[in-house]
Amino acid sequence: MSENSRPLIEVRNLRKVYQVPGGEVVALDGINLTIEKGQIYGIIGMSGAGKSTLIRCMNKLDVPTDGQILINGENVLTMNGKQLLKMRRKVSMIFQQFNLLMQKTVSRNVRYPLEIAGVPKAKANARVKELLEIVGLESKADAYPAQLSGGQKQRVAIARALASDPEVLLCDEATSALDPMTTQSILALLQDINKRLGITVVLITHEMAVIRQICTRVAILDGGHIAEEGTVDDVFVHTRSAAGKRLFGIVATKQEEDQPPAEVPALRIVFDGGKENQPIIAGLIKKCQVDVNIISADIKRINGKPYGQMLIEMPEDEQSCRKIKDFLTGEGLTVKEVYPQ
Amino acid sequence: MNFLHQLWQLPFKGFESVWGSIGDFLYNNIFNFIYKQSWRILWPALGETIYMTVMSTLIAYILGLLLGIVLVTTRKGGIKPMPTFNAILGAVVNFLRSIPFLILLAMLLPITKAVVGKMMGTVAIVFPLIISAFPYVARMVEGSFNEVDPGIIEASKAMGSTTMQIIRKVLLPEALPSLINGFSICMTTILAYTAMASAAAGGGLGSVAITYGLNQRRFDIMYAASIMLVVLVQIITVTGSVLTRKKDHRLR
Numbered sequence: 101m102s103e104n105s106r107p108l109i110e111v112r113n114l115r116k117v118y119q120v121p122g123g124e125v126v127a128l129d130g131i132n133l134t135i136e137k138g139q140i141y142g143i144i145g146m147s148g149a150g151k152s153t154l155i156r157c158m159n160k161l162d163v164p165t166d167g168q169i170l171i172n173g174e175n176v177l178t179m180n181g182k183q184l185l186k187m188r189r190k191v192s193m194i195f196q197q198f199n200l201l202m203q204k205t206v207s208r209n210v211r212y213p214l215e216i217a218g219v220p221k222a223k224a225n226a227r228v229k230e231l232l233e234i235v236g237l238e239s240k241a242d243a244y245p246a247q248l249s250g251g252q253k254q255r256v257a258i259a260r261a262l263a264s265d266p267e268v269l270l271c272d273e274a275t276s277a278l279d280p281m282t283t284q285s286i287l288a289l290l291q292d293i294n295k296r297l298g299i300t301v302v303l304i305t306h307e308m309a310v311i312r313q314i315c316t317r318v319a320i321l322d323g324g325h326i327a328e329e330g331t332v333d334d335v336f337v338h339t340r341s342a343a344g345k346r347l348f349g350i351v352a353t354k355q356e357e358d359q360p361p362a363e364v365p366a367l368r369i370v371f372d373g374g375k376e377n378q379p380i381i382a383g384l385i386k387k388c389q390v391d392v393n394i395i396s397a398d399i400k401r402i403n404g405k406p407y408g409q410m411l412i413e414m415p416e417d418e419q420s421c422r423k424i425k426d427f428l429t430g431e432g433l434t435v436k437e438v439y440p441q
Numbered sequence: 442m443n444f445l446h447q448l449w450q451l452p453f454k455g456f457e458s459v460w461g462s463i464g465d466f467l468y469n470n471i472f473n474f475i476y477k478q479s480w481r482i483l484w485p486a487l488g489e490t491i492y493m494t495v496m497s498t499l500i501a502y503i504l505g506l507l508l509g510i511v512l513v514t515t516r517k518g519g520i521k522p523m524p525t526f527n528a529i530l531g532a533v534v535n536f537l538r539s540i541p542f543l544i545l546l547a548m549l550l551p552i553t554k555a556v557v558g559k560m561m562g563t564v565a566i567v568f569p570l571i572i573s574a575f576p577y578v579a580r581m582v583e584g585s586f587n588e589v590d591p592g593i594i595e596a597s598k599a600m601g602s603t604t605m606q607i608i609r610k611v612l613l614p615e616a617l618p619s620l621i622n623g624f625s626i627c628m629t630t631i632l633a634y635t636a637m638a639s640a641a642a643g644g645g646l647g648s649v650a651i652t653y654g655l656n657q658r659r660f661d662i663m664y665a666a667s668i669m670l671v672v673l674v675q676i677i678t679v680t681g682s683v684l685t686r687k688k689d690h691r692l693r
Contacts, residue, residue, distance in 0.1 A: 159599055188601035199596035202691045203614050213600045215610065244690040257596075264600065 106173055108268060108300050109135040109158065114167035116153050116324075127153045129324045131167070135317075137267075140294050140301040142315035142332070144308060144347060149321040151304040155270050158302065159191045160184060171268070189217060192261035196273035198253040200245040206256050207232065207241040213263040231259040235289060251282035258289060262297070269293065271303035275310060283307075287314050308348055308407075312336065320344045337372045337434050348407055363440050364395075365414040367424065370434040371399055371406040380431060388423045390415055411438070479662055482649055487669055489563045489644035493635040494673075497570035498628045504571070505578020505627075506620075508534070510608055512579060513586040520594065520612075521604050537576040542634055545573050546641055561642035569641075570634055578627050585619035586612055618689035625681020629674050636670070646670050 114131040117124050127150045135141045145151045156162040158169055160176050169176040171187060179187060192213075200209050207228050214224035232238045235255040245253055254274060261269055271290065275283040291314045294301050305311065311318050311332060319329040322343030328335055339345050369380075385392055392412050399408035414437065415421050428435045512530060515523040540548070546569045550560050557565045589612060597611045613620075636647025646666040654663020686692065 161595060161599055185601040185603065188599055193596070193599040195592060195596060197590075197592050199590070199592040201593060201611065201615060202590075203617060203689070212597070212610065216600065216602050216606045246691045260600075 107134045107170075108137045108172060109133070109302070110168070110170040111154075111158070112168040112170070114154070114157060114169065115165050116150070116157060116162065117165045126324055128157070128164070131324075131326055133319060133326070133329070135300065135302060137300055138294070138298060139317055140291065140303070140315045142311040142318040143302070143304040143321055144306065144311050144318060145304075145321035145343075146306060146347065150324045151306075151321045152272060154321065155193075155272050155302060155304050158270060159188055159193060161193075189213065189264040190266050191268045191270060192264060192266035193270040193272060194254065194257045194261050194274045196276045198245070198250075198257045198277075200253055200256055200260075202245055205242050205244055206237060206248070209245065209256055210259045210263055213260060217264060227263065228259075231262055234262065234293070235259045249282075250278050251285060254278065254282075254286050255289065258286075258293070262293065262299070266299060268300045268302060271301065271305075273304060273306075276305065276307070283310070284313075290314060320347060333372075337370060365437065365439050366395055366411045367414050367421075367428075368436040368438050369410045369412065369428055370436070371408050371410070372434070378431070380428070380433070383431070384424060384427055387427050388420060390420045390424060479659075479665065482653060482662060483646070483665055483669065486644055486646045486649040486666065489638075489648075490632070490635055490646045490670070490673070493563060493567055493570065493638065493643070493645055494628060494632045496567045497574060497631050497635075498624070500567075501571045501574035501578050501631065502624060502627060504575040506582050508575065508579035509582025509586065510612070512583045513612070514604065514608065520598075520607050534576040534579055537572070538580070540573075542569070542573050542637060543640055545569055546637070563638065563644045566635075566638045566641050566643040570631060573634065574627065574631050577630065578623075581623040581627060582620065585616045585623050588619050589615045618685045618691075621688060622681055622685040625677050625685075628677050628681075632670070632673060632677070 111131055111133040114128055115126070116128040117126050131154060143151050143154060153162055157164045158171075158176070160169075160179075164177060167177075171191060174183075174187070176184075176187060201212065204212070207225075210228045210231050211224050214227060219227070228241075229238070232241055235258055237252060237255050237259065240248060240252065240256075245256065248256065257274075258269075269290070274290075275286050278286060287310060290301055290303070293299050294314075301314075303310070303315070315332050317330065318332050318335050320327045320335065320341060320343050322341070327341035327343035328339070335344060336348065339348055381392055381394070384390070395411040395413055397408070397410040399406050399410065412424075415424065425435050508530075512527065512534070514520045515527040515530070517524050517527070519527075537545075546566070549569045549572060553565050553568045554560045557568050559565045593611060593615060594607060597607050602611070635643075635645050636650070638645050639648035639651045646669055650663045650666035653659045654661075654666065
């Protein structure tokens with residue numbers, strides 16, 4: 101990003117408190133985020149972390165208790181009714197449950213944003229056709245949502261969201277109700293929209309595979325705070341926060357983060373999903389001619405990719421230690437030395 | 442009139458003679474009407490009933506629909522929340538609903554006189570029918586709107602719809618099948634209420650059943666009027682449910 105370009109969405113000191121019988125629940129506290137134009141920005145967190153509240157605050161479906169949300173430099177929270185309507189036509193949203201008009205056909209659904217914006221009928225119909233082509237549903241124009249599969253419904257929702265020529269597409273758990281195959285195709289569509297139409301995508305999810313697959317940046321939300329934020333690669337490989345590690349299944353408990361569980365100096369090998377089905381350890385033994393003593397390993401396969409870490413005993417002599425490190429780094433893995441305290 | 446006696450006898454006769462008895466019963470008590478010119482009483486009564494029902498239902502439904510929209514829109518968590526206003530309106534609706542129709546009819550006599558021009562009769566009774574029915578309609582409409590998935594409303598909000606656009610283009614079309622169903626229920630309820638028109642010197646099948654059937658012991662007329670009412674209710678209900686099903690695109 102060039103220095104003078106203004107971020108598309110800025111969230112500053114956002115706080116959201118829900119009043120509940122017998123007290124209050126702090127859903128979000130001190131959230132700061134910057135989302136640049138053209139990014140696919142992922143927000144990940146466990147259920148109840150506040151991610152849905154956060155994304156719903158961005159177009160003021162939820163009203164924050166405190167803080168600022170700037171879209172193109174304009175504060176969403178101080179907008180009057182008319183400005184809010186205008187903003188919402190530039191900030192589209194899709195939902196986990198699709199939220200289509202059940203009594204209207206696919207093409208009427210997609211035409212809805214154009215109707216409310218007062219676009220002439222002929223022009224609107226042409227645009228609907230175009231949008232249905234983008235999402236690959238031309239043949240379903242006259243079908244009703246009840247006749248469509250979940251993936252098709254989400255495609256209609258995406259076409260509808262694109263109708264108003266938005267700058268941002270907010271995705272509220274858009275793939276959580278879909279099966280893995282359909283999720284893949286919807287994610288591919290989102291990526292395509294981002295690339296071809298230059299629309300910034302903000303998506304929240306609890307599935308790390310989603311983030312991994314299409315996001316450029318990610319924020320980890322935990323208990324109403326941002327635990328970690330950065331490029332996807334960086335956050336996945338060098339997960340610093342306990343919340344992130346919990347999410348990615350790297351470390352089961354918190355204290356393991358700083359204390360090596362080994363009594364001897366060890367090497368921590370981090371699997372971030374990059375190496376698929378490769379016998380790393382066998383390769384290591386063959387290539388480096390060393391004995392490998394595995395102290396512990398906690399690796400999970402997600403979508404066939406390994407995520408997690410392995411601790412191996414560090415060889416006494418420095419040379420073979422370096423050899424091991426070079427080999428593993430060459431394989432694209434991250435290696436870190438850990439010492440007993 | 443010995444048909445009640447016959448009716449009583451029916452189960453005690455031999456099974457094979459039951460159908461014969463039904464034939465006798467029908468001949469003596471139902472088909473006889475045509476020749477006895479009871480139809481002269483029943484046909485106009487049917488017309489009056491339809492007049493009272495249709496007029497009251499249409500006007501009560503329009504009023505109730507508007508009131509229902511206001512109730513749904515202004516309630517807590519609605520499209521445009523106005524909790525205090527909503528609470529007051531809700532209390533008024535509940536108050537009107539809790540007055541029994543006959544008492545409301547009496548209470549409204551002076552107002553009916555002022556609005557319709559007379560207190561009694563088939564035309565005059567339409568007014569208390571409307572007043573009694575529209576709060577009921579409002580609650581029915583409110584229920585129909587509550588069935589609309591809040592997610593759909595939220596999505597239309599997120600697309601930048603105004604409150605009026607949400608009501609007109611989302612709430613009403615999405616609730617349409619349920620509204621049609623509610624309309625037919627309201628119509629049958631109002632139809633039942635028209636039977637009480639006799640209390641205000643109104644006409645209709647209910648009045649005929651009471652004045653001729655009950656008071657003059659002409660049970661044939663009472664039964665014929667009741668059967669006609671049953672047929673009317675059937676027509677309304679079946680039409681309502683067929684339309685509801687036809688208009689609901691969630692079921693296909």
